[in-house]
Amino acid sequence: MASGKITISEVAREAGVSIATVSRVMQGRPSVSPDLARRVREVARHLGYSPSPMARGLATGSTGMVGILVPQLSNPYFHELIKAIGVGADHDGYRMLVLESDERVADEPDLAASLYAHADGVILCSPRMADDDLERVTLGRPRLLCVNRIARDGQPPGIACDMFSPMLDICRLLATQGHRRVVYFAGAPYSWVNAERWRAVQHSAALGLDPLRVQAGPSIDAGYAATDAALALSPTALIAANDLCAIGVLTRLREVGLQVPRDVSLTGFDDIPFSRHTLPALTTARIPRLELGRQVWAMMRAVLADEAPPARVLATAEVVVRDSTGPAPASGIRYR
Amino acid sequence: MASGKITISEVAREAGVSIATVSRVMQGRPSVSPDLARRVREVARHLGYSPSPMARGLATGSTGMVGILVPQLSNPYFHELIKAIGVGADHDGYRMLVLESDERVADEPDLAASLYAHADGVILCSPRMADDDLERVTLGRPRLLCVNRIARDGQPPGIACDMFSPMLDICRLLATQGHRRVVYFAGAPYSWVNAERWRAVQHSAALGLDPLRVQAGPSIDAGYAATDAALALSPTALIAANDLCAIGVLTRLREVGLQVPRDVSLTGFDDIPFSRHTLPALTTARIPRLELGRQVWAMMRAVLADEAPPARVLATAEVVVRDSTGPAPASGIRYR
């Protein structure tokens, strides 16, 4: 309720006890007589005392914080994930220190290091940095976790969703609808997630698709900007790396007079909240962020307790079919 | 590059100097001979030493962090604001500790206090708590700032955007387009921002409008859920508290077979990135987050330097007319 300048010694003096006792009371240790504890608590409350996290951290060697690094907060997917992780963190009394790299791949190592300095543990979400850098960052940092990125030698440990099979499912859907030539809008250049999705699209050749690719990016603007290049390839279906990208594509398609899915089909990935509200609503794949977050925290909790990192788990995304996909146009794409 | 267990004394020992010297070097003080400084720096780098923020904090009495509390991270408006503030913070070497209350008004005081314990300064964005609580939270916390909330007696100090006149502009637009009966979708119950917007809508009576109101909320789902109640009031235009809300309304309107703006007009507020990509694109008001963020940081910087808090500044939002507004239907709304 009040300021933060009151220290433990003032409380001790005011209550007529030693700072050790106050410390014990504040930590809720049972080894203090109920009366004394009550009195101390009373004094502390009255003075508006609250322990200094830093002093406490210095003494105990832990900060009570976990750091999280994400590529971009502007993608709803990431803060939904953060939120999901936060449920468990909150429950265990941890605060989350969130940092975004804003897709500046070169900054990731520094940001991760900085996070590690402030927190007891660090979670790297979809880091884009090269395996070498990742290895270097991991070096000597036993409490580092990795989400949605599988590194070379499994370091750092972590959890990744299976992006491959749902993307293949999307392709299968497209194939059964008569599509053949499809264009993949690539997302973040060094993203493992993006690589997996593209890998799946490539595999769709086995399904009879003819997959092409244009470089876009993990944002609305990137999707918008890459659309024309994709259309030049005369596809009947467009597969965006994620929903954000797909939303940009959708707008551009409308501008050039193409109807979705009549003239061309479009899919996203992630199932962010907005995807239900585009017109047409986006066919996409839903990553179970809640479950993923739960598992990530379980893992972090184990790591924080110096337990052996549990085996890598793979959650699975599921395809959500909505209105942006349909039968391939009989006479190919009608463009211009 | 490496772990965080190396302390200043190890560097000192390895370099054959005192910890005081190492400390000076790490702080970049000029009072160290260039050669020595270079050697120390070399050793530090080699050992992978990085100063402990906690120990440093304990010694200096500052954390190098500023806390930010927002109602919800799921609203792009807020993280755009956070990002804007972050530009200045980064520049001055501060880290931001972001917490969201998730619209749990009752938790705000605790969250703010917790933030204050970890940071040198705290920024409250659109806090919803009552004036009394706000006053209590402010008590004895000289480094608290408030964004988009004007409290009773100007405490805590801060910056707020003028929401009133742009909302009145929106109403004026509607009035000139022949609308008369309009319904306002109220946002967060205890939000100053929401109150200001509604106040403006009420004032639009002077423009010839007949403003009604339904309770919704600051989210897509809230807008969606409140739409039927609003339509029951037979309006020709709907004014959502913010864009998120408007997006939900739009979807529901489509479901019940109403065309925007032919059958009914719709407006949002904030101009989040998605609003350009809805169909029709949303007429809304753009809050200059970049400028706002800049000013907020300037103010925080002053506060952190113990300077007198500069006068309260008001930025101004501007109306962005897009496709969701149009002439009122001649024969009133066609519903059902």
Add this chain to the structure above:
DNA sequence: TTGTATGCGTTATCAG
């Protein structure tokens, strides 16, 4: 059950 004393990693104030 309670108090005393030491250490946590830095900064900063003094002396040299």
Add this chain to the structure above:
DNA sequence: CTGATAACGCATACAA
């Protein structure tokens, strides 16, 4: 320019 050393606020063995 450099080196001891006393804080900083707290937790915790160790004593009592």
